[in-house]
Amino acid sequence: MNESILLDFMSLCERLKCNTRHSWTSTGRHESVAEHSWRLCVFAWLMKEQFPELDIERVMMLCLFHDLGEAVTGDVPCFEKGEEDCLKEENALEAIAEMLPETYCQELKGMFKEISENCTPEARLFHALDKMEAVIQHNEAPVSTWLPLEHELQLTYGTSQAEDFPFTKSLRERIRQDSLNKMAEEKH
Template sequence: MFKNIFQNIKVLAQINSMSSRSTSTATNYGDYVKFLELVGNCKQIKRTGWVLRNVDDPETISGHMYRMSVMSFIIPKESEIDRIKCMKLALIHDLAESIVGDITPYCGISKQEKRLREHNAILEICSLLDKNSSEEVLTLFEEYENQETDEAQLVKDFDLYDMILQAYEYEKRDQAPNKYEEFFINTKGRFKTDFVRKLVDELQKQREEFHENFTSNLKKENQSAS
C-alpha cells in the first residue's frame, strides 16, 4: 500500500516541479531559502521523547540526524554497504519533522495519520527543490520507509542506537544510572545488523561499568559520612 502512496508522491512532486518552473534550468533562489529555513526548523525542535520525560536541555532533531549521518564513517570499509547513501538516508529520514514535528506513539496520533502527515510534509518540502533534487529526496525517503535495502535497515539501526546512546549520555550527565532503562528495554531485540548489535553490546558494557562505579563510589561516600 505504501509503495503506491510513494509512487503517487513522486508523480505529484514531478508535476509540482514542472509547473513551478518554466525551464529545467531555471533556479528559484527564493524557494531554496524557504527550503533551508524549513531544514533550520530541525535545529530548534526538541525530540519529543526527551521533552515528555522532562530531560534538561534535550537534543534537537538536527542533533539526532547529524550524529546518525556521522555514523556512516564507522561502517567497516570491507562492507558492501553504500556509506554515502547511508549518510544521505540519515539526513533525510526525519526531514518531514521540520513541518509536522517529532510525532511519537505518546502523541495520540495513529501510525497511518503519522505517515500521511509526514508524506504531505516531505512533498511540500520537495516542491521547493529542482526536479532532480526533489526526486532524490523522495527516493531516499521512500527507501528508508520501506526498509527493504541493507542501507535502510542499517540506518534504522543507527536511529535506534543513537536513541539509547543519548539515553546513556543523559544518565552519565545527570549521574542517574538506569534512569532511562525503558529505552533499552524498548529497543531490545529490534536491531537487525551485526555491526550495530556489537555497538549495542559495547554500550551495555560501558553502561554497566558506569552503574557499578557509581554504586561503589556512593557506598564509599556513605561509609565516610558515617
C-alpha cells in the same frame, strides 16, 4: 535551482535546529532534531570499515534527510507516535520534496521511499544506527531525564533493527550493557 526556492528550503531546514527531541544532552538541555541528524551522519561515516560492501554515502544521505518532516510536524517520541502522526509526517515529507525542482524532488522522494520500505541494506543499516543513536544519547544524559518507561526502552529499543548485521548486533549489546551500567550507577 532559483534563489527563492533554495532560500525557502534552507529556511525550512533551519526549523530542525529549533525543534527539540524528547532526548536530553549530557549538559542537561533538550537535543534538537538537527543535532540528532548530524550525529547520526557521523555515526554512519564511522561505519565505512565495518561495511565496505555498502554505499556509506547513501546511508549518510538517509541519515541526513530522514527526519526532515519534523521541520513541519515537530518530533513525536516513538512511544507516543501513532498512525495519525506517521501519516502527518509522511504528508509533510511529500510536501517538502515538492518544494524542490524535479531532480531534487525525485531524489528526496526516493530516499523517503527507501527508508519507508527498508528494502536495501543501506536502509536497514540506517534504521539500526538511528535507533542506536537515540539510545546512546539517553545513556549520555542523566538518568533523571528518563521517563520510567525508558528504562526498559534502553534495553530493547532498536534491538530487532540491529539484528540484521553481526557488527550492529554486537554494538547494540554493548550499548545495552552501557545502559545497565548507567542504571546501576544511578541506584547507588
